[in-house]
Amino acid sequence: MANRIPRVAARAQDPKVRATNFEEVSYGYNAEEAQLEASRCLNCKNPRCVGACPVNVKIPQFISKVAAGDFAGAAAVIAEDSSLPAICGRVCPQENQCEGSCVLGVKFEPVAIGNLERFVGDWSLENGGIEATVAPSNGHKVAIIGSGPSGLACASDLAKMGYEVTIFEALHRPGGVLEYGIPEFRLPKSKVVAREIEKVKALGVKFETDVIAGRTITVDSLLDKEGFEAVFIGSGAGLPRFMNIPGEQLNGVFSANEFLTRNNLMKAYRDDYDTPIHAGRKLVVVGGGNVAMDAARTALRLGAETTIVYRRTEKELPARKEEVHHAMEEGIKFEMLTNPVEILGDEKGWVTGIKCIRMELGEPDASGRRAPVEVPSSEFVIETDSVIMALGTSPNPLISRTTEGLEINRRGCIVADEVGQTSRKGVFAGGDAVTGAATVILAMGAGRKAAAAIDTYIKSK
Amino acid sequence: MFKIVKKEMMTPTICRMVVEAPRLAASALPGQFLIIRADEQSERIPLTISDFDAEAGTVTIVTQQIGASTSEICSYNEGDCFADVVGPLGNPSDFVTMSDEELSGKAYVFIAGGVGTAPVYPQVKWLREKGAKVDVIIGAKTKDLIIYREEMEAVCDNLYLCTDDGSEGFHGLVTGLLEKLVTEDGKQYNQAVAIGPMIMMKFATLTCKKLNLPVIVSLNTLMVDGTGMCGACRVTVGGKVRFACVEGPEFDGWQVDFDEAMRRQRMYNTEEKEAAEHHVCRIGRGK
Numbered sequence: 222m223a224n225r226i227p228r229v230a231a232r233a234q235d236p237k238v239r240a241t242n243f244e245e246v247s248y249g250y251n252a253e254e255a256q257l258e259a260s261r262c263l264n265c266k267n268p269r270c271v272g273a274c275p276v277n278v279k280i281p282q283f284i285s286k287v288a289a290g291d292f293a294g295a296a297a298v299i300a301e302d303s304s305l306p307a308i309c310g311r312v313c314p315q316e317n318q319c320e321g322s323c324v325l326g327v328k329f330e331p332v333a334i335g336n337l338e339r340f341v342g343d344w345s346l347e348n349g350g351i352e353a354t355v356a357p358s359n360g361h362k363v364a365i366i367g368s369g370p371s372g373l374a375c376a377s378d379l380a381k382m383g384y385e386v387t388i389f390e391a392l393h394r395p396g397g398v399l400e401y402g403i404p405e406f407r408l409p410k411s412k413v414v415a416r417e418i419e420k421v422k423a424l425g426v427k428f429e430t431d432v433i434a435g436r437t438i439t440v441d442s443l444l445d446k447e448g449f450e451a452v453f454i455g456s457g458a459g460l461p462r463f464m465n466i467p468g469e470q471l472n473g474v475f476s477a478n479e480f481l482t483r484n485n486l487m488k489a490y491r492d493d494y495d496t497p498i499h500a501g502r503k504l505v506v507v508g509g510g511n512v513a514m515d516a517a518r519t520a521l522r523l524g525a526e527t528t529i530v531y532r533r534t535e536k537e538l539p540a541r542k543e544e545v546h547h548a549m550e551e552g553i554k555f556e557m558l559t560n561p562v563e564i565l566g567d568e569k570g571w572v573t574g575i576k577c578i579r580m581e582l583g584e585p586d587a588s589g590r591r592a593p594v595e596v597p598s599s600e601f602v603i604e605t606d607s608v609i610m611a612l613g614t615s616p617n618p619l620i621s622r623t624t625e626g627l628e629i630n631r632r633g634c635i636v637a638d639e640v641g642q643t644s645r646k647g648v649f650a651g652g653d654a655v656t657g658a659a660t661v662i663l664a665m666g667a668g669r670k671a672a673a674a675i676d677t678y679i680k681s682k
Numbered sequence: 683m684f685k686i687v688k689k690e691m692m693t694p695t696i697c698r699m700v701v702e703a704p705r706l707a708a709s710a711l712p713g714q715f716l717i718i719r720a721d722e723q724s725e726r727i728p729l730t731i732s733d734f735d736a737e738a739g740t741v742t743i744v745t746q747q748i749g750a751s752t753s754e755i756c757s758y759n760e761g762d763c764f765a766d767v768v769g770p771l772g773n774p775s776d777f778v779t780m781s782d783e784e785l786s787g788k789a790y791v792f793i794a795g796g797v798g799t800a801p802v803y804p805q806v807k808w809l810r811e812k813g814a815k816v817d818v819i820i821g822a823k824t825k826d827l828i829i830y831r832e833e834m835e836a837v838c839d840n841l842y843l844c845t846d847d848g849s850e851g852f853h854g855l856v857t858g859l860l861e862k863l864v865t866e867d868g869k870q871y872n873q874a875v876a877i878g879p880m881i882m883m884k885f886a887t888l889t890c891k892k893l894n895l896p897v898i899v900s901l902n903t904l905m906v907d908g909t910g911m912c913g914a915c916r917v918t919v920g921g922k923v924r925f926a927c928v929e930g931p932e933f934d935g936w937q938v939d940f941d942e943a944m945r946r947q948r949m950y951n952t953e954e955k956e957a958a959e960h961h962v963c964r965i966g967r968g969k
């Protein structure tokens with residue numbers, strides 16, 4: 222029986238070797254491996270994986286094409302629902318989505334849907350994949366703010382429908398979090414991100430970098446002065462949080478955003494770039510999400526002995542399982558059930574250590590998770606040169622503050638309905654700007670829904 | 683790409699450039715800044731906006747060669763292009779939202795230090811056009827390092843110069859000159875604005891406090907994106923942590939923790955020193 226074939230592991234760089242370089246950790250599948258893994262799929266009549274995918278990729282259908290060796294066909298199936306398979310295959314939290322609901326996973330291991338999606342995505346980047354059909358221009362102009370996953374997806378769909386689309390990006394390179402946030406070793410920039418962006422450009426989408434919505438331009442100036450009929454805001458959640466504990470202003474305390482932006486967007490790890498970065502000999506990362514894993518593994522690669530401090534247990538770590546596994550393999554230390562109370566410094570104002578307190582899990586809180594509570598008198602000090610705060614991010618208020626009548630909630634997120642319509646006519650929003658920090662796939666899905674809604678809105682005008 | 687349409691050396695180490703950046707020029711206001719990235723491998727460097735011309739679509743920047751990045755910027759010539767010029771960043775000065783009536787009764791004194799003199803210019807110009815009285819103190823190490831002398835003379839009420847070595851104007855620091863103007867010469871001001879090196883702003887603020895004069899300072903902190911994403915620019919103002927890039931760059935001087943701000947400015951000194959020692963000159967490449 223097909224399901225007796227063990228799950229095909231993706232080949233990866235040796236942990237000891239990869240801890241010293243920024244090349245991609247996983248090599249992914251070759252064609253044979255992909256076909257073998259694809260043959261494990263039971264092709265369920267009522268596939269639960271499809272329902273568990275935020276954009277409902279027709280998973281069994283694309284997998285059966287892979288099994289048959291029809292990779293172009295597989296790419297075509299995925300393209301019906303997802304525009305960024307090479308990216309989502311790498312960064313989606315599959316264990317909570319498609320793979321988490323795979324029937325095979327009940328008794329055995331689930332089908333490696335993520336690895337297969339990545340294989341198909343890479344195959345079509347290499348081989349040209351499916352020719353996208355672009356409708357002739359309909360003369361209507363749409364502006365997209367932000368070139369991250371939601372903006373790229375929204376722009377692609379609108380361009381295919383014949384709209385004249387311009388993406389405005391605040392940073393100097395398009396890609397949003399794919400470019401500044403997720404490290405090279407998890408999502409290669411020139412091999413994957415840049416090529417996905419080239420695909421969007423090939424559809425006729427214009428990119429304007431170095432344009433900050435809320436400063437260089439405003440939503441209203443786009444609508445009133447530049448002739449755009451609709452605006453999609455996909456500006457993400459870029460504002461870092463800090464703990465507000467004593468010592469956080471010491472030299473050597475950074476937000477994960479700063480640390481990762483210096484290294485990813487500004488290529489601090491490369492000798493030919495001027496960007497400075499400070500990891501120190503020892504470094505502590507506070508937090509347990511993907512960003513915390515990314516920061517810790519980056520610091521390790523820059524030569525720092527790295528520890529992750531997290532207030533709950535391994536089971537509650539919000540990061541993707543694979544990232545946690547990779548981080549442990551590479552030699553990152555984890556201090557679970559631990560919470561910082563103060564950052565300690567020397568007389569020159571540089572970090573020397575972080576004072577933490579042990580936690581235990583108490584009663585479940587409103588979210589249903591057991592809330593960590595402090596264990597009295599359990600404080601201890603971890604010696605360190607640097608501290609990185611990876612505590613989550615919230616949407617940047619630059620746009621909401623400069624757009625009259627754009628409703629936001631108390632967390633600073635833009636209020637939008639399920640298709641992205643905001644409180645302002647002609648203004649749509651999606652992705653992290655609406656949900657707060659979430660996933661690439663959800664942002665992409667929101668961008669696509671908004672594209673359909675923008676089409677309906679402009680046609681009904 | 684952002685083309686340099688004019689370049690002049692104001693002193694052997696300070697250069698003034700007029701750069702094409704139409705979108706930026708159309709939205710800039712006094713008090714704001716911009717970020718430049720000279721080429722693909724360069725850092726993003728925040729610089730104050732020294733002037734802007736919406737019609738011509740240009741902004742003026744004044745840069746002093748201090749480290750590798752600022753030297754690289756100064757090495758560019760007319761006709762060359764910067765990879766990126768982005769802005770305007772930060773909030774405009776408070777006075778841009780004040781009415782002419784409000785401003786016409788006010789007397790400002792600007793305390794400008796070194797290259798910080800350049801961003802003072804558009805502020806003075808704006809205030810005088812709106813009817814405020816504006817005196818300007820320019821401080822420099824020596825006579826040859828004074829910039830914007832003629833430009834400032836043309837737009838302010840009184841220009842006072844001072845040099846550390848006494849080669850021009852008052853012999854001493856800006857703080858000494860300010861104190862003399864207020865206590866000996868009987869000058870009266872409602873508002874001071876100090877822009878220059880952090881250490882100068884610190885002592886200017888202390889002097890203003892002594893004279894019971896409110897003072898606005900413009901903080902030139904470290905930054906990466908300039909849009910609130912990285913938090914490298916964190917400063918403590920009135921006991922609260924603020925992001926200079928989106929909540930500043932101008933703050934109430936009396937409230938700023940300057941010692942912390944100066945310490946945080948030196949965050950990457952070790953790395954930068956190393957970079958300077960191992961710096962491979964890339965000037966002339968990739969333009």
